[in-house]
Amino acid sequence: MSSAVEQRRRLVTAIPGPRSVAMQARKVATVAAGVGTGLPVYIERAAGGVLVDVDGNHLIDFGSGIAVTTVGSSAPRVVERVQAQVEEFTHTCFMVTPYEEYLAVCEKLAALTPGTHDKRSALFNSGAEAVENAVKIARVFTGRTAVVAFDHAYHGRTNLTMALTAKNMPYKQGFGPFASEVYRVPMAYPYRWVGERTRVADEAFEAFTSQVHAQVGEENVAAVIIEPIQGEGGFIVPPKGWLKRVADWCREHGIVFIADEIQTGFCRTGDWFACDHEGVVPDLITTAKGIAGGLPLAAVTGRAEIMDAVHAGGLGGTYGGNPVACAAALGAIETMEAEDLCGRAREVEALFTERLRQLAEKFDVIGEIRGRGAMLAVELVAGGGDESPNPALTSRVSAFCHQQGLVTLTAGTYGNVLRFLPPLAISDDLLHEGLDILEQAFVANA
Template sequence: MTTTAVDQRRRLLTQIPGPRSRALQARKLASVSAGVGTALPVYIERAGGGVLVDVDGNHLIDFGSGIAVTTVGNSAPRVVEGVRQQVADFTHTCFMVTPYEEYVAVCEKLAELTPGTHEKRSALFNSGSEAVENAVKIARAFTGRSALVAFDHAYHGRTNLTMALTAKNMPYKQGFGPFVSEVYRMPMAYPYRWPGDPERVAQEAFEALAAQVHAQVGEQNVAAVIIEPIQGEGGFIVPPPGWLPRVADWCRQHGILLVADEIQTGFCRTGEWFACDHESVVPDLITTAKGIAGGLPLAAVTGRADVMDAVHAGGLGGTYGGNPVACAAALGAIETMEVENLRGRAREIEALMTPRLRTLAEKFSVIGDVRGRGAMLAVELVTAGGDRTPDAALAAAVNKHCHSEGLVTLTAGTHGNVLRFLPPLDISDDLLHEGLDILEGAFLSSV
């Protein structure tokens, strides 16, 4: 695995946050918009492996990876070297003005790694929201249709269009409307909250989707169905086996493009290159970002050549899209994933963490569900009454306790009652076990 100069041990020298972090937080409050929130106000000065080092010298265990961004670890050597060389050569020209090889090389790797053996094209952007927005543009241009189908609990971004696709109001949509029209929301196959065996849930949820689209929209009007193969911000919802292939077949039957939003699930996070690979689903378009470039801003839309080439010249792009430094970082990150078999490492993390999370669920009845794939795992918290009522207050309390003990954790879920775990794939087993010990202590003190 990748080596790092950062000591891979949790070490707390002050309370969390420490005095220097509190001073920086005061400066932040005086100079940064209040609309930019902070989950854990510790200010980081170094990071590597599974550890974040703050300005007070505290070493924190990282179960967040910057929301699935530093998949290969912070400052991974191949990423650092690629960036160093590229910065020395040139930092920007704009690919739409005078192009460069690094952009082309990233697109070649995306064609190789994304699902399907068909001829593909890619376009590069800056963020996941941009990728989703451009996937919609491409789908509408290719099909000549306007309607979009998204799902309950979905998260697709913070731009006006992607807010319309996103299902959660607070904090993402409140006060920012009106939103883009022609977006239709359908029920999600959510096993924990859709009673029945997985096969029945898959069939019932698919039938609900097909019936509602037929009645409310008309299949002939739908440009694209956009789906996270495993929902992220919505609560790491893993649909039952068979549901996504049914949706893919139905889209193909009706000339609807299937857009897989793999921004959080992509690049080895779930134990495969992409979450679609678990069921051999080949989307027409796939959006990527987050883990693609080892911490630098880069995103992509990759898809069928005929679909991607349907847009007129100049219709896609942006000043910074596919910046050469970010492209160099992506090439370094992808090489790291390949050489170090990070798909396999994600499966090892799942094999270590899932049994311990299930043991916690047996011990604490407020853990209603344990789910996820690879190094994308979650527990859903509910009240003790047995009726599966979401318990956001408990999730917040457990999260706060973890933070105070030097474990960086994140919440998620439409109701804010899910704890999600996204460790970097170069984290050590020792840190994983210690982090899980802290998590157990958080439940002991909070329940």
Template sequence: MEMLEHAPEVEQVRRLVTEVPGPRSRELDARRASSVASGVGVGLPAYVARAGGGILVDVDGNHLIDFGSGIAVTSVGNAAPAVVERVQAQVAELTHTCFMVTPYEGYVAVCEALAELTPGDHDKRSALFNSGAEAVENAVKIARTFTGRQAVVALDHAYHGRTNLTMALTAKNMPYKHGFGPFAGEVYRAPMAYPLRWPGGGTKTREQIAEEAFDAFVSMLHTQVGESNTAAVIVEPIQGEGGFVVPPHGWLQSLSHYCSEHGILLIADEIQTGFCRTGDWFACEHEDVVPDLITTAKGMAGGLPLAAVTGRAEVMDSVHTGGLGGTYGGNPLACAAALGAIETMRTEDLNARARQIEKLFRSRLDRLRDKHPEIAEVRGRGAMMAVELTAGPDDLTPEPVATAAINKRCHSQGLVTLTAGTFGNVLRFLPPLVSPDHLLEEGLDIVEDAFAHVLG
């Protein structure tokens, strides 16, 4: 079969030829305002025409440095060659049959790859879906079926999606939950091991915080829910929308052991942290934690919509035939993209690259913190780094206004950045793992300028 020629590679330079957003983007944004529901927000209305590596090219010809990756989706970069080739080949053969009607090999191949890559050497099964929220909902369904229990425990500052059940699991009201209730029942919330904001955290070691946070978790679950009523605990090994909160070492292991002891399934939500983002295939590997179920999406398919639940065979197979699925779940094009993305991660060793990116960012961000006492903490792992802004070194009052202003300044200078955090006071960085160092350094120069511009 004749393949389409590759588009020219996107030049890996920042170049501003208009203001950002430019005139053509503003025209498109006017069209958006008259046709797209206003509830769909846009962070930076610079409309993208092409992308590759660490650069987004907008319709005005501006080359923007990408520190967002579409919220950790394009980890292998936009239009990665292995993804493009596989998708082009697949789209010429068939675009859809519905795996539940007449199956195809790509779905099986992705599930085989997930069994190989996810933590643990036990027998595994997977089911494929379209979005992270779908994966989380189905993980809860599976956990309830296997255990015969109903309660699910989530954490403070958690984010798990925008569907009814996942909104119940999500901790942040605005913009995710406000006005959308009532939410699904039998969902409970426990304290998160958030070192910066743990009571007395500034005077305690991370080991002490891990112990206290685990004790608080156990107390809440035991007294308010009951172990024998709890189907699952769902946890992000590093919280995403909650502000890239990294729990202290040992806390996640304690949770895992506790769940195992009481017949509670541990669901690791690795939708943002998975597929090399943190320097391991999955973030829970950092502490040798093997979850019973793991949910994935975002970075697994190079930008195409695909999600999965992977877990112990006896757990996954506890659901009756026909109980899992969906018309588009595991679409052939998305499966082809996932296989191309995984190939790229392996051949380019993007786990090692994520660790290199962390060293570069941490060095620069630590120096930035020395200049600006409003940076209360630099945190993250791999190419998932963040800074939290507060009123000052002895005042943890969140500074969402300054954070938003810094974010806006970065945008105007051609750097795509994102905010996060329960209080909106975290600036997060998620560059594509294939970004060259010179773009990362230039992007961090822009970040430094933005801090100086806003904070002085």
């Protein structure tokens, strides 16, 4: 892919450099302390797989702004559509005077999301908003109130989505009480399953269904919500077929099955959506992150009879489906289609997993390699046969990568997972160079 930013790593100062240090001082003076920064390097340009900071350093991007810039920063089709839309108009509020861009995004979502049934969509600003509205829709449609979520889940930072999210720090600490009628059940997490790992699918499914039956009652459940591959929880991939069993069980009991594809959607896992890999058709699907090339946009898409159950005026928001964000989404989706980014994600997976396997052979602190497409992770452990989580090593490895100009992210309920989300516009050369740095980080720290 063509890029105005030179696609190579180049360090001209320490990381962070002096201008970033100065800007961080301004941040501390003016931005609330609760808004953290994992790597206080201030970016002024980005394209493809490279971020350029205010000191002139070129950093390799293995984070994509947490799976947002899947098509690369400033992707040409996104820029072109956004510039054209800004010249025409920036806002009217779709609920007041609508516009075609909103319709075009909903049409694309109907065509691309799993299933051939009649679909409807509603557009919002963020993933958390999409999840909140999916729950609202499910409750209206079913006339029930209970919502079931899973261990290790992450669904957002609003009050309801914090209730759905499993991890306390930093997402929930001190913010309660949370929304009621939310129930948590075990997740099929093969590496950390307390029972027999070879039977995790059966045991986890039995634990899920029996717990719902005993503690909630199927007839009281409006929705079950799950990330097909859990994101913040540590890129946990359930056993093959398990997701479909959950979806089928929901359908059997008249429960709305919500797939939270906010991090997994839009080519990230090697399919348009992670559900596609399993042949699962959700009743509702929430999307955001990669949908609009970096602009804030989110959606709930689902079966027409469910989506249309809500009364007129019950869904919406002042900025939801903003025309500029919709234009960006159309440019991003056009890029994904034209560049076969699903295929590119599978190429990234092949390159990454081969290199990560080589690392695992050298360093027994790598307990597991997992993920799909360009959504991959390694879980770090004590090593020497001890599978205890190793968050300290995870932090050291990530910090080393940052100092060498490689943007990496951590994750996991126990803080011991390195997750990799490179933009699909990144070159193989940059991927290899980034993985070389990762290996150096293990040599220096493991």
